[in-house]
Amino acid sequence: MLDVQIHKKLSHFELDVTFTADHEIVVLFGPSGSGKTTILNCLAGLEQPDKGCIHLGDSLLYGEGKSVPAQQRKVGYLFQDYALFPHMTVEKNIWYGVPKKDRPNKIDVIQQLLDVLRIHHLIKKYPHQISGGEKQRVALARALATEPSLLLLDEPLSALDEETRLQCQDELLRLHQLWEGVPFLIVTHNRQEARKLGDRILHLNNGQLIDEWKNER
Amino acid sequence: MASADYTPLILSLKVAAISTTIVFIIGIFFAHLIARKQFFGKSIIESFFLLPLVLPPTVVGFGLLLLFGKNGWLGKWLLDWFDVQVVFSWIGAVIASIVVSFPLMYQSAAAAFANVDVRLEKAARTMGASNWRVFWTIAFPLAWPGLLAGLVLSFARGLGEFGATLMLAGYIPGKTDTIPMAIYFAVESGHMEKATFWVIIIVALGFSTITWLNWWSKRNMRRFANEKGR
Numbered sequence: 001m002l003d004v005q006i007h008k009k010l011s012h013f014e015l016d017v018t019f020t021a022d023h024e025i026v027v028l029f030g031p032s033g034s035g036k037t038t039i040l041n042c043l044a045g046l047e048q049p050d051k052g053c054i055h056l057g058d059s060l061l062y063g064e065g066k067s068v069p070a071q072q073r074k075v076g077y078l079f080q081d082y083a084l085f086p087h088m089t090v091e092k093n094i095w096y097g098v099p100k101k102d103r104p105n106k107i108d109v110i111q112q113l114l115d116v117l118r119i120h121h122l123i124k125k126y127p128h129q130i131s132g133g134e135k136q137r138v139a140l141a142r143a144l145a146t147e148p149s150l151l152l153l154d155e156p157l158s159a160l161d162e163e164t165r166l167q168c169q170d171e172l173l174r175l176h177q178l179w180e181g182v183p184f185l186i187v188t189h190n191r192q193e194a195r196k197l198g199d200r201i202l203h204l205n206n207g208q209l210i211d212e213w214k215n216e217r
Numbered sequence: 218m219a220s221a222d223y224t225p226l227i228l229s230l231k232v233a234a235i236s237t238t239i240v241f242i243i244g245i246f247f248a249h250l251i252a253r254k255q256f257f258g259k260s261i262i263e264s265f266f267l268l269p270l271v272l273p274p275t276v277v278g279f280g281l282l283l284l285f286g287k288n289g290w291l292g293k294w295l296l297d298w299f300d301v302q303v304v305f306s307w308i309g310a311v312i313a314s315i316v317v318s319f320p321l322m323y324q325s326a327a328a329a330f331a332n333v334d335v336r337l338e339k340a341a342r343t344m345g346a347s348n349w350r351v352f353w354t355i356a357f358p359l360a361w362p363g364l365l366a367g368l369v370l371s372f373a374r375g376l377g378e379f380g381a382t383l384m385l386a387g388y389i390p391g392k393t394d395t396i397p398m399a400i401y402f403a404v405e406s407g408h409m410e411k412a413t414f415w416v417i418i419i420v421a422l423g424f425s426t427i428t429w430l431n432w433w434s435k436r437n438m439r440r441f442a443n444e445k446g447r
Contacts, residue, residue: 044343070342083340087358096354097344146344 002150002183005052005063006042010035015049015207021150021183025176027198028187035207036187037080040152043185044077045070056149076148080155082139084127090138091123097146106145113141116178117171133164137171144179151179153186157193169196224391225399226418228307232382232395233375236314240371244322245364249356252330263327270320277316278384285312285385309386310393314378318371325370329363330356362434369430373423 002021007014015035019026028036041047043054045061045068053063056075061068084093094113098106114120117137122130130138136156143151156172157165173196176184188194194201195215203211247266251259269277285292285303295301303309333356341351357364379397386393388402396419403412 044339046339046342070339071345071347073343075343077340077343079336079340083334083336085337085341085355096341096346099345142344 001055001057002043002185003053003055004039004043006039006049006054007051008038008042008047008049010038010207013207015039017202017204017207017209019202019209019212021185021200023181023183024199025173025184025186025197027194027201028185028204029189029191029194029198029201030204031189034204036189036204037154039204040077040154040185040187043150044075044152045073046077074146074149076143076146076151078136078139078143078151078153078156081159082127082135084135084139084142086127088126089123090119090125090127090130093127093138094123094142094145096142109147110141110145113144116175117141131164132160133168136160136168140172140175144175148182151182151184153184155187155189157188158190165193169193172197222391225394225396225415228310228393229376229395229397229419232307232310232314232378233372236311236318236375237368237372239311240315240318240322240375241364241368244319244326244367244371245357248323248326249330249352252327253335266323267320269317274317274378274380275384278313278381281309281313281316281381281385285309304385305387305389305393307386307393310378310382310395313381313385314375317378317381318374321370321374322367325363325367326360329360329367332363333359366430366434369426373426376422376426377419 004020005018007016009015012033013035015038017035017039028039030036038047042049042062048067049062054061055063056073059068060066061073061075084090085096088096094110095103098110114123117140119134119137119141122134122138127135127138136159140156153172157168160168172184172186176182186197188197198215201213201215202209203213251262282304283289285295287293287296287302287304292303295303301308303312337355337359338351341355342348346354377397378395379401382393382395383398383401388394388398394402396415400412400415400419403409403415
């Protein structure tokens with residue numbers, strides 16, 4: 001269970017949001033520049049709120065004068081254009097977040113990810129040698145390889161063409177069913193995508209949550 | 218030149234190699250520390266770092282002489298505590314070389330680190346990587362072409378250093394006579410053959426360094442352009 005209260009002064013407005021996320025897909029929907037990515041950055045520990053608190057399960061990630069560093073939050077983050085390391089193979093990208101001492105015990109987890117995401121054949125390739133849809137799947141595998149307690153996805157499908165986008169939407173839904181204990185928080189400015197992916201959709205504008213609706217899928 | 222004394226070549230290579238190693242480490246340290254941070258006085262610090270690029274070498278040498286001379290603040294301390302004399306020694310040549318080549322390394326490294334996509338470092342942190350690991354596995358390898366350019370330029374600058382070295386280390390044959398020094402004093406004493414020999418050596422060294430750097434950077438530019446373009 002994710003419990004969020006964030007207050008942060010941005011250059012054009014004040015971000016002030018309160019929401020929760022259970023084991024579900026929550027979509028943060030809103031126009032560009034409405035504060036969606038800042039929320040993800042605050043949850044990941046890459047930016048600090050001015051006030052508020054962030055609870056993930058039993059852990060306090062931010063609040064009461066403390067802030068857990070990004071390295072220790074166990075929050076997976078899929079960046080907008082995936083941020084795959086260009087100088088590493090797909091295999092090295094995926095294993096990057098798994099500590100060396102844990103690797104022998106994690107082989108099954110990684111194998112499962114490679115199977116589910118169908119990226120076995122890509123492991124020796126470099127990011128510039130694979131397509132946009134494949135990059136998205138590799139980035140998902142990399143984020144999930146650390147076995148995060150929360151997965152943040154920042155416009156994960158915006159760089160893809162229409163056909164690949166539809167395929168990847170289905171993939172995300174399937175993946176969430178498999179990792180059902182992990183809340184997914186997805187940022188998008190695409191209304192159709194928000195409706196398809198979200199169990200709950202939070203509508204953000206100028207830093208404020210102006211609407212919230214449940215998806216009847 | 219059958220019985221040529223190769224001390225200037227050996228000394229020049231020794232001075233350039235030691236100074237380049239030191240400059241490579243401190244240049245990377247300061248560039249990585251400062252490149253992405255915005256703080257009050259940043260441009261003043263950077264101007265101070267780059268100052269030796271625009272000052273005449275004699276001015277740099279004069280400043281170093283004041284600092285490292287027998288009565289200078291650092292020179293006195295080094296002599297009293299470590300029995301190390303900087304002036305009129307090859308160590309003086311190394312220090313002069315460090316000071317004049319540092320701006321080249323700093324500038325190259327700062328530009329190289331600024332070009333590394335900050336999101337890659339952020340992504341690594343969210344996967345549990347420490348700052349040290351992020352540096353060694355992400356920032357350093359991705360900045361490597363720029364760092365290598367800085368390394369080569371610093372080496373070439375160290376190899377050719379003359380003015381500040383003459384002020385600080387002086388000209389002592391067999392002790393502080395680097396190639397540029399040997400050329401100058403050979404010409405002054407009318408030994409044109411000897412001067413020509415050293416000119417050919419240093420031109421060959423400089424030319425091969427720059428040619429290699431150009432070839433290498435073009436090859437890497439192509440590779441990085443391909444990676445970014447796809």
